[in-house]
Amino acid sequence: MARIIAGVAASHIPAVGAAWDNGKADEPYWRPVFKGFERSKEWIARVKPDVCIVVYNDHMSAFSLEIVPTFAIGCAAEFPIADEGWGPRPVPAVKGYPELASHIVQSVVLDEFDLTIVNRMEVDHGLTVPLTLMFGKPKEWPCPIVPIAVNVVVYPVPTGNRCYMLGKAIRRAVESFDKDLRIVIFGTGGMSHQLQGPRAGLINREFDTRFLDNLAPDPEALVRISHLEYLREAGSEAIELVMWLIMRGALDDRVKEIHRFYHVPASNTALGHIIFENMA
Numbered sequence: 001m002a003r004i005i006a007g008v009a010a011s012h013i014p015a016v017g018a019a020w021d022n023g024k025a026d027e028p029y030w031r032p033v034f035k036g037f038e039r040s041k042e043w044i045a046r047v048k049p050d051v052c053i054v055v056y057n058d059h060m061s062a063f064s065l066e067i068v069p070t071f072a073i074g075c076a077a078e079f080p081i082a083d084e085g086w087g088p089r090p091v092p093a094v095k096g097y098p099e100l101a102s103h104i105v106q107s108v109v110l111d112e113f114d115l116t117i118v119n120r121m122e123v124d125h126g127l128t129v130p131l132t133l134m135f136g137k138p139k140e141w142p143c144p145i146v147p148i149a150v151n152v153v154v155y156p157v158p159t160g161n162r163c164y165m166l167g168k169a170i171r172r173a174v175e176s177f178d179k180d181l182r183i184v185i186f187g188t189g190g191m192s193h194q195l196q197g198p199r200a201g202l203i204n205r206e207f208d209t210r211f212l213d214n215l216a217p218d219p220e221a222l223v224r225i226s227h228l229e230y231l232r233e234a235g236s237e238a239i240e241l242v243m244w245l246i247m248r249g250a251l252d253d254r255v256k257e258i259h260r261f262y263h264v265p266a267s268n269t270a271l272g273h274i275i276f277e278n279m280a
């Protein structure tokens with residue numbers, strides 16, 4: 001039986017990827033950011049997942065306003081790196097796991113969550129920056145990735161509760177896959193950030209800390225945060241945090257916090273990161 005053994009949440013700030021790609025990781029501004037992930041890299045090298053399911057959002061790279069799937073799953077064997085305006089990031093192409101992805105679709109759709117099947121998709125910083133933070137600069141990513149893309153860009157975006165319940169459905173799907181796989185699920189994006197308008201650069205450390213504090217013991221409190229509350233308290237892009245709730249929903253009720261890191265500001269936003277392991 002396949003099983004989800006751990007969850008990782010991490011912001012996917014594009015400037016972090018650019019700093020890494022352009023050899024700036026050791027500069028004073030960026031050094032603390034990458035230092036916060038040193039333990040995480042050691043942890044994942046030790047855990048050696050067979051597969052990672054990465055929940056992220058596309059930033060108009062693979063999709064456009066012509067097609068906006070609320071939840072989509074990448075079923076391809078390979079996902080090329082998107083060109084977001086400066087050429088594709090110099091990172092390995094992402095290898096998929098079509099058999100597992102197709103199984104998840106089959107299970108989750110029959111479980112009444114309608115995932116859009118995507119057989120050709122480029123992946124952008126939403127997916128690749130967390131991989132860089134966790135795996136560094138390998139020649140190939142160390143395991144196949146199943147991408148799950150969530151629309152948090154064009155309203156209406158899904159509620160936190162819907163995301164949390166989808167996480168539970170993904171877990172049921174994984175556990176009915178007939179192969180012995182140890183899977184880590186990522187929820188990416190967040191934390192507080194607002195990229196435009198008079199409130200650009202908004203950071204609400206109190207809100208973020210409360211979110212981090214509640215994620216393990218009381219996710220049910222977090223799923224009740226409304227879209228308006230995210231906007232008001234933590235900025236328009238903080239809505240990305242609903243993707244962390246998919247990760248949390250896919251884990252046990254009781255989880256162990258392995259590592260936490262919070263850093264402000266990083267490119268005008270709050271960078272948050274947390275790792276949980278299932279207790280069983």
Ligand SMILES: [Fe+2]
Pocket residue numbers: 012057059126189240
């Ligand atoms: Fe984003």
